[in-house]
């Protein structure tokens with residue numbers, strides 16, 4: 001982003017702010033959201049540049065907007081808003097939503113089915129969220145999850161590996177995540193209880209999104225159970241929440 005975007009952002013910050021009462025109301029239930037004035041500024045810029053729309057007649061209140069913005073901006077707190085370039089829309093459904101899936105298998109047979117989702121992130125497209133899941137599901141953080149997918153997709157591939165910073169070691173990333181993913185999938189296959197959401201075993205991209213939720217929501221436990229992954233996430237997000 002060039003000088004024009006910088007200028008616009010400076011103006012937004014000069015002329016607007018998220019007032020204290022609204023911020024506290026929106027983040028009261030979110031114990032993992034740090035009391036960092038920088039996060040509030042970033043959330044304000046996020047709301048100025050992104051378009052949040054309600055689907056199915058959902059009225060998106062200011063508190064909902066700020067709650068989504070605060071959580072979405074946590075992963076990019078030290079990266080900046082340009083890491084969410086390439087899309088503006090965030091669609092909020094009142095609850096889980098249905099999407100139609102279509103796949104052609106290797107024999108050329110078309111399979112169609114419906115999926116119920118709490119969130120979805122499409123390459124180059126909007127982020128879609130279920131407000132019910134965002135507000136009430138204690139087992140997942142759908143906002144951090146979908147925005148982590150957006151970071152992963154920045155290089156065009158949802159493969160569990162976002163574009164790494166200069167100086168990061170791609171092989172160290174690969175090894176930390178592959179070992180963790182394999183160990184996790186193995187534990188799940190043996191029927192063991194897992195700390196992370198079992199959905200993480202679906203694909204390395206899901207593992208990255210799920211462990212990113214854990215990194216921000218329960219960083220100490222993430223560091224204890226997955227120290228190598230924690231170190232890589234610390235380098236990537238440029239944060240050490242534990």
Ligand SMILES: [Zn+2]
Pocket residue numbers: 145149205206209
């Ligand atoms: Zn996902």
